[in-house]
Amino acid sequence: MTSKPKTTVTFYNGLTTIGGPMIEVAYDKSHVLFDLGEVYRPELGLKMEDEDFSTLLKYQLIGDVPNFYDPKITGKEIDHERWQHSAAYISHLHLDHSKAMNLLAPDIPLYAGPLTAALLPVLNRDGEFLLPAADKPKNYTRPIIAAKLNQPIKVGDITLTVVPSDHDAYGATGLIIKTPDKTIVHTGDIRLHGYHPDWVRQFMAAGKECDMLIIEGTGVSWPERSEEDSEEFKGVKNEVELTERVVKYQKDNPKRQLTFNTYPTNVERILRIISDSPRKVVLHAKRAELLKLALQQDVPYYYLPEDEKIDALDPNLEVSYQDLLKDDHQYFWQVVGHYDQLQKGGLYIHSNAEPLGDFDPAYAPFIENIEKRGIELITLRCSGHADVAELKEIIAGFEPKILAPVHTLHPELEENPFGERILPKRGEVFTLS
Numbered sequence: 001m002t003s004k005p006k007t008t009v010t011f012y013n014g015l016t017t018i019g020g021p022m023i024e025v026a027y028d029k030s031h032v033l034f035d036l037g038e039v040y041r042p043e044l045g046l047k048m049e050d051e052d053f054s055t056l057l058k059y060q061l062i063g064d065v066p067n068f069y070d071p072k073i074t075g076k077e078i079d080h081e082r083w084q085h086s087a088a089y090i091s092h093l094h095l096d097h098s099k100a101m102n103l104l105a106p107d108i109p110l111y112a113g114p115l116t117a118a119l120l121p122v123l124n125r126d127g128e129f130l131l132p133a134a135d136k137p138k139n140y141t142r143p144i145i146a147a148k149l150n151q152p153i154k155v156g157d158i159t160l161t162v163v164p165s166d167h168d169a170y171g172a173t174g175l176i177i178k179t180p181d182k183t184i185v186h187t188g189d190i191r192l193h194g195y196h197p198d199w200v201r202q203f204m205a206a207g208k209e210c211d212m213l214i215i216e217g218t219g220v221s222w223p224e225r226s227e228e229d230s231e232e233f234k235g236v237k238n239e240v241e242l243t244e245r246v247v248k249y250q251k252d253n254p255k256r257q258l259t260f261n262t263y264p265t266n267v268e269r270i271l272r273i274i275s276d277s278p279r280k281v282v283l284h285a286k287r288a289e290l291l292k293l294a295l296q297q298d299v300p301y302y303y304l305p306e307d308e309k310i311d312a313l314d315p316n317l318e319v320s321y322q323d324l325l326k327d328d329h330q331y332f333w334q335v336v337g338h339y340d341q342l343q344k345g346g347l348y349i350h351s352n353a354e355p356l357g358d359f360d361p362a363y364a365p366f367i368e369n370i371e372k373r374g375i376e377l378i379t380l381r382c383s384g385h386a387d388v389a390e391l392k393e394i395i396a397g398f399e400p401k402i403l404a405p406v407h408t409l410h411p412e413l414e415e416n417p418f419g420e421r422i423l424p425k426r427g428e429v430f431t432l433s
Contacts, residue, residue: 012063085156115171
């Protein structure tokens, strides 16, 4: 008598690091993988050309996942007899969830939310965002299927549903996975203090009483610090307040050079700032190109002297860089370099931009360089991750039978009042019975 297949969940990476989760759900001859990122470890000093497959595995920057990677990269063929139905999924744009997507075998379909699918090829247009694919140009981005939100996707015996969520990466989604006998939820990166907490609550309702909840736990990573002292959570408490602060700085400084920068994938914050600012917001041409090519949105922009012209941009919207350098009242503009040319006495807002924080060796010299110029630096950040209280609320919303915390330095600090809590090890397989 043949035993009935069971659902298995294998945890390959990103379990006790902030970022880089790679997890497989399998049932019989069907399996899916999520996400496809690389753990961020700037202290290694690796450049893109250093990040070959063996190096990525050596430093555990990606998971050692069988039957998903391109055989041209691994030297190992995929066992198509064992796995007749395969798919992969990316929850959002951030590199710790997407950077390794070109390593996926070309014949395995890759799904993402529609905004993620639109933005990723543009972000990688210079080949500096994603790891390269085998035997392809540097700026190649493998095909991504833009999933219809809240619509089931069949992968053999497994059904995937990509649902809207909220994170500081534009278009972030979560995933509900159904096998013939179990329901598993992958939150991706998630929060309740973004622009769309209602989407998160709808996600919680859709996945309520799931058999396993795989949840990110960035918010519990620093038990030695209070949230007020934590770099991740100090400052403004939500995205709406952040936009209001940006507007207030402009109103309170009517005659002063005002500049800013944000992380490239935090597109919705940029769109809100453009919409609400009393000054004309001017982006660097590369950021304006991202909005134009991915979202068909035209915005004012400027070129640095060394920049090449971009055909996609409307020449009527160009603002002279020299005019920006001289301005003290008309523009609020994104600065991406040449900080030594900014006006002494100006104000610069660093809003979750690179360098990202104290953990990055480039951060302290960056701050020192700006302050040496006599420029007031405002660090205005809003976390893309749920804090401790929000994590408890999200877990309560799902009421999982099993909780699997990932994407955190301290998974043991997340608790499940509704059932079991597991602490997976790298490569560990759980059979759901």
